[in-house]
Amino acid sequence: MPAITVDNISKKYRKGQVGYRTLREDLYNLTGQLIHLRRGNRNYYEGRYIWALKDFSFQVDKGETLGIIGPNGAGKTTTLRLLAGITRPTQGNILVNGRMGVLIELQAGFHPELTGRENIFLNGAILGMTRQEIKRKLDDIVDFADIEGFIDTPIKRYSSGMMVRLGFSVAVHVNPDILLVDEVLAVGDVAFQAKCFAKMGELIGKGCALVFVSHNMVVMQRMCRRVIWLQKGRIREDGEAVEVCNSYSNHMISSSGDEAVSTGVAVDHAAHNISLKSVEVHGKSSEQVNEVLAGEDCTIRVVFEAGQRLVKPAFQIGIKRADGLELAILHSKAQGDSIDFEGTGTVKCRIPNLPLLPGVYSLRVAILAGDRPGTLLSAENTVQLRVLSSKPGDLLTCALILPEHEWDYE
Numbered sequence: 001m002p003a004i005t006v007d008n009i010s011k012k013y014r015k016g017q018v019g020y021r022t023l024r025e026d027l028y029n030l031t032g033q034l035i036h037l038r039r040g041n042r043n044y045y046e047g048r049y050i051w052a053l054k055d056f057s058f059q060v061d062k063g064e065t066l067g068i069i070g071p072n073g074a075g076k077t078t079t080l081r082l083l084a085g086i087t088r089p090t091q092g093n094i095l096v097n098g099r100m101g102v103l104i105e106l107q108a109g110f111h112p113e114l115t116g117r118e119n120i121f122l123n124g125a126i127l128g129m130t131r132q133e134i135k136r137k138l139d140d141i142v143d144f145a146d147i148e149g150f151i152d153t154p155i156k157r158y159s160s161g162m163m164v165r166l167g168f169s170v171a172v173h174v175n176p177d178i179l180l181v182d183e184v185l186a187v188g189d190v191a192f193q194a195k196c197f198a199k200m201g202e203l204i205g206k207g208c209a210l211v212f213v214s215h216n217m218v219v220m221q222r223m224c225r226r227v228i229w230l231q232k233g234r235i236r237e238d239g240e241a242v243e244v245c246n247s248y249s250n251h252m253i254s255s256s257g258d259e260a261v262s263t264g265v266a267v268d269h270a271a272h273n274i275s276l277k278s279v280e281v282h283g284k285s286s287e288q289v290n291e292v293l294a295g296e297d298c299t300i301r302v303v304f305e306a307g308q309r310l311v312k313p314a315f316q317i318g319i320k321r322a323d324g325l326e327l328a329i330l331h332s333k334a335q336g337d338s339i340d341f342e343g344t345g346t347v348k349c350r351i352p353n354l355p356l357l358p359g360v361y362s363l364r365v366a367i368l369a370g371d372r373p374g375t376l377l378s379a380e381n382t383v384q385l386r387v388l389s390s391k392p393g394d395l396l397t398c399a400l401i402l403p404e405h406e407w408d409y410e
Helices: 023-038 042-046 076-084 116-126 131-145 160-172 183-187 190-205 217-223 241-254 392-396
Strands: 004-014 049-060 065-069 091-096 100-103 178-181 209-213 226-231 234-240 267-269 274-282 291-293 298-310 314-321 326-331 341-351 359-368 375-388
Touching: 004 076, 049 076, 049 234, 065 076, 065 217, 065 241, 076 091, 076 100, 076 178, 076 209, 100 160, 116 131, 116 160, 131 160, 160 178, 160 190, 178 190, 190 209, 190 217, 209 217, 217 241, 226 241, 234 241, 241 359, 274 359, 274 375, 298 314, 298 359, 298 375, 314 341, 314 375
Parallel strands: 065 209, 065 226, 100 178, 178 209, 291 375
Antiparallel strands: 004 049, 004 091, 226 234, 267 274, 274 298, 298 341, 314 326, 314 359, 359 375
């Protein structure tokens, strides 16, 4: 039997703030709705609601790792809340088979006035642990969370990082059959995140099913073999993690950014009277391209216009991954001084054997003053560059770069 079965669920929320009202206000609103419905104006009623999820089905097997990605408002957290039983679907059914560990909201299951120790018992009980089981695991929970000095302090005095450590520690010590983890894990420090990933890997090895939500594509590919891409409450793509993450990254870059510069479009930097006219990528045959094979030669061509004389300016090209991490900075000063420019200038940067793994990248371009400190122009997301696989093994890793290498056997 699957760990999770989601059968054609939909979730509808009411627009606007929902709060406490007087009986008079409730009756007034209800009367208004009935009048509009009586007149046949159903659009009035439907317009007051929004579908966070619509006709959504999937299945997670025992030991399977499923990631859920998508832009803000796509329905990712709503999905986890439904799986955790925090809220119910408007339509459809969810079948969960096994004990669940949940970390999807920073203070979910915690009471701010209670101490860390008291909250362990409270949160553990919510997750289905008996009092004796919690007592037996209490020391392990505190030790993993590394909050021994604050265990008898009310958690309203905890930092967000401490709260995440405590929440995650309780969730994984439930010995869950299913673990739900949201982006809240990103609040923790790097060392604790590494500890969490190691623990999740240990649980997965024992057959625990993982449903993981994150905006970090590298972490997503590292933790999950399968990924669902949600768009406006519906499944847009469901498949292997690398392929779905690359499709999503490609979509986000191509549809993002009013700051993006297409070939031939100027970006003015009025303060220094300089503008970027175009940024192009040329393949090994010197033709302009937007796709390059991993390991092939390519050249980045930057055309700019200066309304003043530039004395030996320096040039930078940053290569960024879809999640914003800058993988490399190419700096012209490493080769020595450039020439003086006035009017239109062209700079070319050749990259032999492009050491990038398959994926979608963007280029940042900057022009720096050569005779004094300062940046004359800086433009993000100037060009989208897709790196394609040149070898079957390229798609089997989530590393950062693809260095030249050779294998030999004796």
